[in-house]
Amino acid sequence: MKPTHVESRDRLIVALDLSSVEAAEALIARLGDSVTFYKIGYQLGYAGGLALVPKLAERGKKVFVDLKLHDIGNTVAKGVESIAKLGATFLTVHAYPQTMKAAAEARGSSLKILAVTVLTSYDDDDLHAAGFRFGVSDLVEARALQAQALGIDGLVCSGEEAATVRGIVGAQMALVTPGIRPAGSAVGDQKRIMTPGRAIAAGADYLVVGRPVVEAADPKAAAEAIVAEIVQAGG
Numbered sequence: 429m430k431p432t433h434v435e436s437r438d439r440l441i442v443a444l445d446l447s448s449v450e451a452a453e454a455l456i457a458r459l460g461d462s463v464t465f466y467k468i469g470y471q472l473g474y475a476g477g478l479a480l481v482p483k484l485a486e487r488g489k490k491v492f493v494d495l496k497l498h499d500i501g502n503t504v505a506k507g508v509e510s511i512a513k514l515g516a517t518f519l520t521v522h523a524y525p526q527t528m529k530a531a532a533e534a535r536g537s538s539l540k541i542l543a544v545t546v547l548t549s550y551d552d553d554d555l556h557a558a559g560f561r562f563g564v565s566d567l568v569e570a571r572a573l574q575a576q577a578l579g580i581d582g583l584v585c586s587g588e589e590a591a592t593v594r595g596i597v598g599a600q601m602a603l604v605t606p607g608i609r610p611a612g613s614a615v616g617d618q619k620r621i622m623t624p625g626r627a628i629a630a631g632a633d634y635l636v637v638g639r640p641v642v643e644a645a646d647p648k649a650a651a652e653a654i655v656a657e658i659v660q661a662g663g
């Protein structure tokens with residue numbers, strides 16, 4: 429079950445993984461009306477990009493601030509309060525109980541907190557190497573339940589887990605899926621990938637796409653093709 433109020437175009441979130449505000453502004457201008465939702469993460473955020481959040485919001489765009497916070501509760505809460513003032517729609521935290529609790533309590537009324545379950549560049553071996561005794565699917569499911577119990581607004585997971593997670597948490601939580609790769613595009617460092625259409629069909633509400641749009645010869649055409657696939661999948 430996907431929230432029906434979200435337009436197909438608004439389900440695409442383009443990751444502005446670029447080295448400067450100027451480069452981001454140039455891409456935003458090229459994409460024009462084809463993209464309504466942007467993500468600002470480490471690369472752009474640490475290069476002055478957080479100043480773009482209120483500017484984009486003023487222009488009617490939605491912004492996902494992807495800082496994947498994880499620290500002691502007090503520090504997380506204060507960071508969340510600062511991000512909330514920028515006018516962002518989404519903010520990520522890692523799905524650790526203390527971190528999620530602090531973020532949920534500090535988020536205010538307009539910012540929504542997304543918990544990153546297991547990074548899409550991880551597989552079971554990567555989790556075991558990091559000291560976890562769970563595999564990806566078990567850890568994603570356990571964290572989804574914890575996030576729901578703590579009042580978190582949405583989850584970041586791969587398309588591979590989307591259908592199961594949707595079944596566990598129901599329709600209320602937003603499911604946001606990175607690791608999106610249109611057929612034929614380079615996988616890069618991602619390990620749990622899915623095409624836009626299959627991810628929507630699996631229950632994703634939002635697709636996060638970086639390189640397949642940002643590095644495309646024609647980013648606008650790449651974004652439009654993803655939106656067309658979302659529409660075709662019924663999203």
Ligand SMILES: O=C(O)c1cc(=O)[nH]c(=O)n1[C@@H]1O[C@H](COP(=O)(O)O)[C@@H](O)[C@H]1O
Pocket residue numbers: 443445469494520544546547548549584606607608616618636637638639640
């Ligand atoms: O939170 C995220 O957005 C995120 C979570 C995750 O598990 N995997 C993941 O790739 N992301 C982000 O999604 C984007 C994916 O970029 P591409 O692999 O270039 O499409 C990057 O900005 C990542 O930081």
